[in-house]
Amino acid sequence: MQIFQYLGQAFWYLLFIAFIGYFSTSPAYTFMEPDQSLIKLAFNHSGKLKLACREFTAEEQAAKPKHMRIKFDCPRERSPVYVIMKIDGKLIFEKTIRPSGFAKDLSSPLYERISLKTGQYHLYLGMRDHVDTEGLDYEFDGSVTLAASQILVIGFDSEYNEFTFQ
Amino acid sequence: MLKLFQDTGRRAFLFADRLANAIFGSKWNPLYHLGTMAFFFFYIVLASGIYIYIFYDTSVVDAYTSVEYMTHEQWYLAGIMRSLHRYASDAMVATMVLHLLRGFFFDRYRGARWFSWTTGIPMLVMVFAIGITGYWLVWDLLGQFVAVRTSEWIDWLPIIAEPTARNFLTNTSVTDLFFRLLVVIHVGLPLMLLGLMLLHVTRLNDAKINPPAGLAIGATVALVVLSLVKPAVSHEAADLSTLPTQLNLDWFYLFIYPLMDRWSMGTVWALVGGGLLLLALLPWMPPKRREPVAVVYPDDCSGCNLCIVDCPYEAIMLEARTGATSAGRYQHLPIAVVDESKCVSCGICTGSCPSSTPFRQTDEIRTGIDMPHKNIQDLHAATREALTKLTGQTKVLVYGCDHGVEMSKVMQAEVAMISLPCTGALPPSFIVYALRQGADGVFLTGCRSGDCFHRLGNDWVDQRITHHRKPYLKRSVPRERVRRYWAATSDHKQLVNEIESFCQSLRDMSPAAATAEAQDVLPGSETRE
Numbered sequence: 001m002q003i004f005q006y007l008g009q010a011f012w013y014l015l016f017i018a019f020i021g022y023f024s025t026s027p028a029y030t031f032m033e034p035d036q037s038l039i040k041l042a043f044n045h046s047g048k049l050k051l052a053c054r055e056f057t058a059e060e061q062a063a064k065p066k067h068m069r070i071k072f073d074c075p076r077e078r079s080p081v082y083v084i085m086k087i088d089g090k091l092i093f094e095k096t097i098r099p100s101g102f103a104k105d106l107s108s109p110l111y112e113r114i115s116l117k118t119g120q121y122h123l124y125l126g127m128r129d130h131v132d133t134e135g136l137d138y139e140f141d142g143s144v145t146l147a148a149s150q151i152l153v154i155g156f157d158s159e160y161n162e163f164t165f166q
Numbered sequence: 167m168l169k170l171f172q173d174t175g176r177r178a179f180l181f182a183d184r185l186a187n188a189i190f191g192s193k194w195n196p197l198y199h200l201g202t203m204a205f206f207f208f209y210i211v212l213a214s215g216i217y218i219y220i221f222y223d224t225s226v227v228d229a230y231t232s233v234e235y236m237t238h239e240q241w242y243l244a245g246i247m248r249s250l251h252r253y254a255s256d257a258m259v260a261t262m263v264l265h266l267l268r269g270f271f272f273d274r275y276r277g278a279r280w281f282s283w284t285t286g287i288p289m290l291v292m293v294f295a296i297g298i299t300g301y302w303l304v305w306d307l308l309g310q311f312v313a314v315r316t317s318e319w320i321d322w323l324p325i326i327a328e329p330t331a332r333n334f335l336t337n338t339s340v341t342d343l344f345f346r347l348l349v350v351i352h353v354g355l356p357l358m359l360l361g362l363m364l365l366h367v368t369r370l371n372d373a374k375i376n377p378p379a380g381l382a383i384g385a386t387v388a389l390v391v392l393s394l395v396k397p398a399v400s401h402e403a404a405d406l407s408t409l410p411t412q413l414n415l416d417w418f419y420l421f422i423y424p425l426m427d428r429w430s431m432g433t434v435w436a437l438v439g440g441g442l443l444l445l446a447l448l449p450w451m452p453p454k455r456r457e458p459v460a461v462v463y464p465d466d467c468s469g470c471n472l473c474i475v476d477c478p479y480e481a482i483m484l485e486a487r488t489g490a491t492s493a494g495r496y497q498h499l500p501i502a503v504v505d506e507s508k509c510v511s512c513g514i515c516t517g518s519c520p521s522s523t524p525f526r527q528t529d530e531i532r533t534g535i536d537m538p539h540k541n542i543q544d545l546h547a548a549t550r551e552a553l554t555k556l557t558g559q560t561k562v563l564v565y566g567c568d569h570g571v572e573m574s575k576v577m578q579a580e581v582a583m584i585s586l587p588c589t590g591a592l593p594p595s596f597i598v599y600a601l602r603q604g605a606d607g608v609f610l611t612g613c614r615s616g617d618c619f620h621r622l623g624n625d626w627v628d629q630r631i632t633h634h635r636k637p638y639l640k641r642s643v644p645r646e647r648v649r650r651y652w653a654a655t656s657d658h659k660q661l662v663n664e665i666e667s668f669c670q671s672l673r674d675m676s677p678a679a680a681t682a683e684a685q686d687v688l689p690g691s692e693t694r695e
Contacts, residue, residue, distance in 0.1 A: 009188035012196070013384055016257075017392040023255045024398075025414035029424055031311060042332055098325035111321065111329035118268055127436050149409040153335050166407075 032115070037146035039114040041125075043156040046107040047079035048130040067101055074107035079131045083110060084123040120145045125163055127156065138162065175271035180656045183614065192615040192652075194381050200265035202377040203385065205363065207261060210254035210386065212356060214247040222303070222348050225342045226571055229305045230403045237399055249393030255297055256418040257389065262290065270448070274619070277454035278369075278479055278510045285366045287445050292359045297419035299352040305345075308413050310334070310404035315423050322431035337406045369508060371480045372622060381682060401409065457511035457587075458538040460504045464491040465523045467534035469500035472636055473515035476590070478621040481508035482515060482535070512620040513537045513591030517627075520637050522593035524549070533593075540587060552582035553603050560672045563605045565592050567612035569619035575658040580669050581609070588612065590623030594630050594639035597648055606672045607647045609665055615652040624652050646671065 030036070053074040061069050076101040085093040095106035110134075123144045126136040138156070140163045146152060153166040168594070179197065186195040197205060221244050223232035236244035251255045266286065275283040297405030301312045317331035333339055367373035376382070401413065415423065425434050464487070474482045483680045484500045491501050502515075515535045516522050522533040524546045533542045552563055558580035566573050566585050573583040586592055589612035610627060618624045631648060651664040 005189055005191075009384065012186070012189055017253075017386075017388045017395075020253050020256050020260065020389075020418075021396050023417045024252060025416065029413050029415045030411065031413055031427065032411050034411050036409065036411075038409050040335060042329070042335055044328060044332070055520040106327065109328045109332070111331050112320075113318075135489050149411055151407050151409050153407075155335075 026039055032149070034148055035118045036117055036150065037118050037150045039116060039146070039149065040151060040153045041083070041085060041093065041112045042110060042116065043127060044107045044109045045081050045127070045156050045158055047081045049075065050077045050079050050131055051075045076103050078105055078108075079129055081108035081110070082128040082136075084124075084126045084136070085114070087114075087116070087121050089122070089124075095140060118148045118150075119145055125154070127163075168450070172273065175267060176191045179268055180654050183617065183654065184500075184657075187614070190381075192617075195616055196377075196381060196385075197264070197268070198616040199377045199381060200261045200268060202374050203381070204258050204261040204265060205375045206377050206382050206385065207254045207258035208356075208359075208363070210250055210389065211258060214251040214254065215353075217247045217354070218244055219353070222349075224346050226305065226340050226345050229303060229345065230400065233304050233306075233400055237397065240261075241397065245397055246390065246393045247452050249396075249398040250389055250582035251300075251424070252398040252416070253389050253392050254531045255300070256356065256416065257444060258294060259297070259326070259418040262286075262293065266290075273454075276449045277456065278481070278508050280449035281369050282366055283449050285362060286445060287442060288361060288447075289362045289366060291442065292355055292362065294419060296352060296355045296359065297360075297416075297619055299348055299355070301420070302348055303345075304400050305404045305619075307401040307404060307408075307410040308415070310406060310412055311410045312420065312423065314406075315426055319426055319434065322435060333407055338583050339406070351695050362544070369480055370621070371475075371478050398421075409548060417507070459509035459511055459540055460508045460513070460515050460535050462502045462504060462535050463498070463532055464501055465494045466532050467501050467519075467553055468496050468521070469502065470520060470534075472518040472520065473502055473535050476514050476622070476635075478512065478514060479508045479510055481505045481510070492559060504535070510620065511537060511539075512588040512623065513540065513586060513622055514588055514620060514626065516542060517588075517591040517593050517630075518637065519593070522637075523595040525595060525598040537587070540591075542593075545586070545592075546598065548584050550603070552584055553600065553605060555582045556580070556605065560606045560669045561604060562609055562665065562669055562672065563600045564609040564611065565589060565596070566610075567619070567623065571653050571655055571657075571658045571661050576662050576665060578662070578665060578669075581665060588618070588620045588623035590618075590620065590626045594637055597631075598640055598643055601643065601647060607649065607668060609668055610648070610650045611653055611661060613652060614654045614657070617654070644692065646675070 053072045055071060056069075058071055066090055080096050080098045083092070083095045092114055094114075095110070097110055098104065099108050100106040121144055123140065123142060125140040127138045128136050130137065131156070138161055144152065144165070155164045155166070156162070157164050173407070183195065183197050186197050190196065192198065218236060221232055221236050221240070223229055223374075234246070236248050238245070269279075269283060269448060287483075291486070298312060298316060302309045302316075314331060314334045317329070317334060320326065321329040321331050333344060361377075367375060377385075401410070415421075422438070425437070429437075460482070469484055471484060474484055481504055483503050483505065485503045487497060487499075487501050504515075516533060516537060519534045519536075521541050522536075524531060524542075531543050531546050536542055553561075556563070560580045562581040564573070564576070564581050564583045566583060567589045568585055568587055573585045577583065589610055592610070597610075600608050612624045612627070612629075613619050615624055615628075626635055628650065630637060631639045631645070631650065633639070633641065649668045651661060653661040653664075
């Protein structure tokens with residue numbers, strides 16, 4: 001009788017390790033097909049200040065306590081950033097990103113994933129970072145080639161005011 | 167619907183239990199030790215984690231190579247430790263989930279048990295957080311996938327201004343500092359988890375946090391064998407310019423990630439948040455109907471401490487007498503006090519009280535601690551009534567419990583049945599009383615051994631009868647006239663057979679021996695040995 005118990009226990013443990021061993025790696029999960037690639041459009045751009053500085057009027061200055069009198073009023077709120085992306089003429093992405101922060105005085109972060117098949121595409125990117133601008137402030141219009149399983153990171157260099165590709 | 171789900175789950179567990187009992191015996195049945203096995207797997211994870219941390223390099227560049235060194239160069243020790251670390255973590259999740267399901271199916275999560283249930287939920291979250299950060303640390307393609315998708319998932323919440331996923335845009339974005347922060351989280355969270363694990367069992371008397379040694383050895387050997395047969399290996403090194411394609415997911419921890427690819431991040435948050443909220447509220451959906459809690463009778467409570475050590479839920483304390491309780495014959499002794507929020511009305515305290523005896527000179531039978539809805543007087547009356555019904559060739563009185571086999575399913579001509587909230591609520595003196603009053607034998611049944619609904623009831627009964635726990639069953643009681651058989655709700659056929667076998671064994675006894683034995687069973691001080 002005891003021999004059957006030992007065999008039963010051995011079988012139980014075998015099932016246990018088979019269960020743990022199998023599901024610890026299997027079944028394999030296909031996250032992306034091998035002919036897929038990914039564009040990540042990601043940057044953290046600060047829009048221009050929404051309003052320009054203006055000088056306080058004499059009346060306004062007089063209404064303030066002496067130690068709080070400053071010459072200019074410079075609102076900190078920044079413009080939202082508008083971004084548009086087209087691939088082969090087709091609108092892929094269009095978004096207006098409001099500035100972060102309670103006073104809306106921080107940058108406008110963007111992180112988007114666009115999955116595409118491997119190949120060459122015509123890419124159009126546009127961005128506006130001031131509310132007063134009509135049209136777009138920055139543009140990219142050109143072709144990109146995506147290799148198999150490639151991740152293309154598109155950013156924006158605020159120093160040179162141009163889109164970057166990595 | 168919920169009841170049907172619970173019934174189905176309970177039946178499945180009972181079937182598996184019976185199988186495991188046949189293989190391991192009830193003491194080693196792994197399904198009765200799911201919680202302690204989860205604890206044990208955690209110890210393995212901890213020990214193996216400490217070892218592999220010695221060789222692990224916490225920089226982005228060398229993390230992967232250090233793991234590869236362990237896996238391939240030092241496969242005989244660090245490699246096995248790495249595999250044990252992974253497989254024990256997986257086994258921990260598996261046993262935790264089964265432990266949770268068992269508690270739910272057997273309705274052991276409501277009423278006073280809400281505390282253990284609720285403290286288990288943050289543990290679940292923490293275990294997953296530890297496991298997921300562990301996969302990041304390998305920094306292979308799977309780690310990359312998990313890191314990026316987790317960040318994107320967190321970024322969905324409108325509480326973080328700057329997307330954390332930007333930390334994983336390019337290979338140069340990931341810094342050593344960020345990686346070390348991950349290490350701190352992966353090492354720090356288990357320490358918090360350990361605290362929660364202890365909190366999880368605080369309200370339980372005689373809480374087991376270690377499985378039986380045999381089971382622990384068996385599980386360890388099994389995991390070592392698995393580590394040798396199928397060592398844990400990494401994917402290729404992480405490369406943030408490359409898209410991971412096919413991944414060997416650890417489905418115990420990472421099952422949620424495929425959902426992120428198929429559904430929106432918001433839907434996955436709703437699923438996780440809603441699921442956790444549902445789990446947290448389950449003990450009150452609906453709330454358990456509360457029976458009246460145990461009441462202490464100051465005139466009969468001598469502060470002997472037996473009910474306190476027997477209460478499975480630590481619902482009774484010993485305190486100094488004050489006010490109205492400070493009179494009477496026990497006025498200089500402490501008194502038992504019931505914490506109503508913890509009492510589950512199992513009646514085990516009544517079974518442990520030495521004053522719970524039917525051999526009283528007074529008309530009214532009273533005891534030190536009793537259940538208002540099923541008191542000792544009622545048990546005495548039920549016993550007397552049951553004994554009068556016994557008219558067959560052999561007379562057997564069966565004491566069962568409300569959570570074991572339904573008493574009506576085992577009705578036989580020669581037996582009378584009494585059901586208690588828990589068999590542990592039966593004072594041993596009632597066995598003596600039944601035999602003195604004409605029963606040929608007393609049969610005790612309840613939940614399966616090791617799986618008592620009230621945790622410890624059948625253990626206490628076993629120990630009282632075998633003279634290992636007070637109040638003892640008098641030594642002079644012939645043990646062949648007392649039989650115990652612990653059976654689950656689905657075991658009524660086995661129970662009927664066992665009762666029949668008991669009746670037969672009583673019939674086989676010579677009448678002379680039976681009379682002599684019966685005369686040895688003396689009334690009086692049997693519970694005070």
